[in-house]
Amino acid sequence: MPRIDDAALDQLFRTARSHPGFADRPVGEAVLGELTRLALLAPSGFNQQPLRIVWVTSPEGKARLAPALSRGNHDKTMAAPATAIVCWDVNFTDHLPTVWPKADVRSYYPDEEARRGSARTNALIQAGAMIVAARALGLGVGPMGGFDRGKVQAEFLAGTGWEPAFLMNLGWPATEPEGPRLPRLSVEQAARFV
Ligand SMILES: Cc1cc2nc3c(=O)[nH]c(=O)nc-3n(C[C@H](O)[C@H](O)[C@H](O)COP(=O)(O)O)c2cc1C
Known part of the structure; x- marks a missing residue:
């Protein structure tokens, strides 16, 4: 696999x-759909893909979101072309028979706490990939x-098993x-080589 070039590393x-x-x-929506598909390609445990996104793009959707925003995040969110409500799905296990057909692994997540922990970890990994x-x-x-x-x-x-992780404004940079x-942090502060 070739290393990507410096211009790409700068952009990412x-x-x-x-x-x-x-x-x-x-x-x-075509761009947001492409972005969603790319994020879903990120790795997740047993391919569970717990990332869920509510794309808020309409004025009506923004008006529903407004009361939930902190003061510092209000105006820029109202002005952004799109805002993602980035979520994890506690009920990701419903999809496991399809996305992990090799074996029934639903028993690995015996209760809601276990499902939530795995959903949170794996959705945040997918969300990081979505940013890139x-x-x-x-x-x-x-x-x-x-x-x-x-x-x-x-x-x-x-009425869903979706729980919010964070919000993310998106648009074309100006x-x-x-x-x-x-x-x-430096490599020395953030990493150890053993
Ligand atoms: C999970 C998360 C929550 C954040 N919350 C806010 C926020 O509420 N308001 C804001 O203006 N920036 C927020 N930020 C942006 C960070 O402050 C920013 O990414 C960090 O200072 C690094 O800046 P840079 O990305 O420009 O290098 C958040 C970033 C992340 C990943």
Whole structure:
């Protein structure tokens, strides 16, 4: 497998930033569908794929989301072409017979707590891949933890096994985020070689 070139590494990681604002241009459902398909290709335990996404793109959807947003996240979310409610599905086990047909592994997740733990871990791995995939498609992303989970759960996810992990604005980058990138830990701080 060849190493990708420096321009691609810059776009995916080295110059990629969290975006507070985007061009005033829609992100169509075809692009969001392609992004969803790419994220679903990320690895997950027993191929369980617990990532779920509610794509909020309409003014009506944004109005339903608004009361759940922290003050600092409100205006940029209202203005973003698309906002993902990134979720995990506690009932991912319903799909296991299809996505892991080799054996019945549903008994490995005996109760809701076990299902939730696995769903959370694996959905967040898929969500990380989704961020990189969005950047690969030329999109900018603005992930957000500042929102009321209970309100999002009640307004968008009632009656499902989906639970919100974080929100993420998406759009076509227009301006660079203000200020330089904040410091990252060194390899010595973040890793050990044994
Ligand atoms: C799970 C998560 C939650 C975040 N929550 C917020 C948020 O609520 N509001 C915000 O403006 N940025 C939020 N961020 C963005 C981070 O502050 C940002 O990614 C970090 O400071 C690094 O900046 P950079 O991506 O531009 O290098 C969040 C990022 C992640 C991944």
